[in-house]
Amino acid sequence: MSTLAQTYDAIAHRYDQGDGINDWIALPIIQHFCPTHTRTALEVGCGVGRIAIEMSKRVDLVWGIDISKEMIAYAQRRAQSADKPIRFVQGDALTFDFGSRMFDFVYGAYITAYFDVPTLLRRLASLTFRDGRILIVGGMGSPGSGSGKYLGQVQHYAECLRFLRRHGAPINLPRFIANVFHRVQCLGSKEWQAVEAWNRARRGENPEANWRNQFLATLPGARIEQITPKLACAIWDQS
Numbered sequence: 074m075s076t077l078a079q080t081y082d083a084i085a086h087r088y089d090q091g092d093g094i095n096d097w098i099a100l101p102i103i104q105h106f107c108p109t110h111t112r113t114a115l116e117v118g119c120g121v122g123r124i125a126i127e128m129s130k131r132v133d134l135v136w137g138i139d140i141s142k143e144m145i146a147y148a149q150r151r152a153q154s155a156d157k158p159i160r161f162v163q164g165d166a167l168t169f170d171f172g173s174r175m176f177d178f179v180y181g182a183y184i185t186a187y188f189d190v191p192t193l194l195r196r197l198a199s200l201t202f203r204d205g206r207i208l209i210v211g212g213m214g215s216p217g218s219g220s221g222k223y224l225g226q227v228q229h230y231a232e233c234l235r236f237l238r239r240h241g242a243p244i245n246l247p248r249f250i251a252n253v254f255h256r257v258q259c260l261g262s263k264e265w266q267a268v269e270a271w272n273r274a275r276r277g278e279n280p281e282a283n284w285r286n287q288f289l290a291t292l293p294g295a296r297i298e299q300i301t302p303k304l305a306c307a308i309w310d311q312s
């Protein structure tokens with residue numbers, strides 16, 4: 074069986090297409106919860122780098138780390154046209170040597186399934202400055218089954234649209250619909266079946282089920298913001 078890095082290498086091109094698989098939903102959430110005093114930021118599991126590049130428009134120094142070399146190759150290519158240098162590095166977020174570097178804002182989207190969550194959070198806390206913030210955006214587990222699965226997806230995207238509207242994110246409806254199709258297509262692809270097979274083999278049927286409770290238990294004072302019934306973010310301020 075392939076490693077996780079190889080599995081994500083094989084699907085990286087789909088993350089690079091259009092507005093990505095998750096980025097168009099996660100970006101406004103991350104921007105909304107990014108503290109105004111943020112000068113340095115780290116994105117964990119940064120994929121093709123779209124969000125980190127957007128963040129570099131408001132943050133002095135942005136780093137992105139991903140275990141997939143293909144994801145990082147796409148990110149580095151995209152970063153060539155960014156206004157500021159962004160450090161995209163390939164490596165395991167749990168063990169990569171950041172030297173003495175720490176960050177004001179450490180965030181990641183759709184990453185919890187790939188980690189032992191308490192271990193990940195302790196690592197991220199060690200990289201976060203006092204007064205800094207950790208933010209994790211993630212799904213809420215299995216999409217369900219039968220016809221309810223499709224109805225649930227439609228409701229989810231309608232809720233996402235409402236969230237984007239509420240937070241003043243620019244909405245281009247044809248583009249939104251194209252994004253939804255791209256995401257659905259990607260999640261139906263053989264490359265995504267391989268990601269799910271990796272998850273099932275290592276983490277069981279529903280690897281995202283418990284991440285919020287683990288976040289609350291590991292980082293005292295943390296809070297959960299429910300974005301839609303199927304999407305949440307967890308926030309912890311280092312004090």
Ligand SMILES: C[S@@+](CC[C@H](N)C(=O)[O-])C[C@H]1O[C@@H](n2cnc3c(N)ncnc32)[C@H](O)[C@@H]1O
Binds near residue numbers: 119121
């Ligand atoms: C579901 S994708 C999400 C990518 C991006 N955050 C997004 O929302 O589109 C999960 C990402 O986490 C990365 N990843 C998994 N385990 C990792 C690890 N130990 N260290 C760094 N990145 C990791 C994968 O390579 C993949 O790019």
